[in-house]
Amino acid sequence: MNHDRLIQQFTRVKARPDGLRVECQVISWPHPSRPRSRWVKVETLAANTPEEEISAARLRLLKMPRFFGVCWMCRERQPKGWMHGERVCQACAEAKLGVVY
Numbered sequence: 001m002n003h004d005r006l007i008q009q010f011t012r013v014k015a016r017p018d019g020l021r022v023e024c025q026v027i028s029w030p031h032p033s034r035p036r037s038r039w040v041k042v043e044t045l046a047a048n049t050p051e052e053e054i055s056a057a058r059l060r061l062l063k064m065p066r067f068f069g070v071c072w073m074c075r076e077r078q079p080k081g082w083m084h085g086e087r088v089c090q091a092c093a094e095a096k097l098g099v100v101y
């Protein structure tokens, strides 16, 4: 998934009384076939933060290992919840390693 789509789908900015809250969506699997997602606050920017800095803050989330990993097989960046372990995404694990999801 390219960066723009990851940013749109997995990050968001909420205006709050204390400023602009930068959040990242985290996917977990309490049941194997039913993913659950929740939004985690990462940082709060001043309400008057310029648009470019907001975009930079959202892009920074993509580089955080606790939220995203890069698959060494397809070299795609994926949300942690879509990774099979640290280094391989679920799609590659299924297609190339024979793992069944």
Ligand SMILES: [Zn+2]
Pocket (backbone or CB within 6 Å): 071, 072, 073, 074, 075, 076, 088, 089, 090, 091, 092, 093
């Ligand atoms: Zn992959």
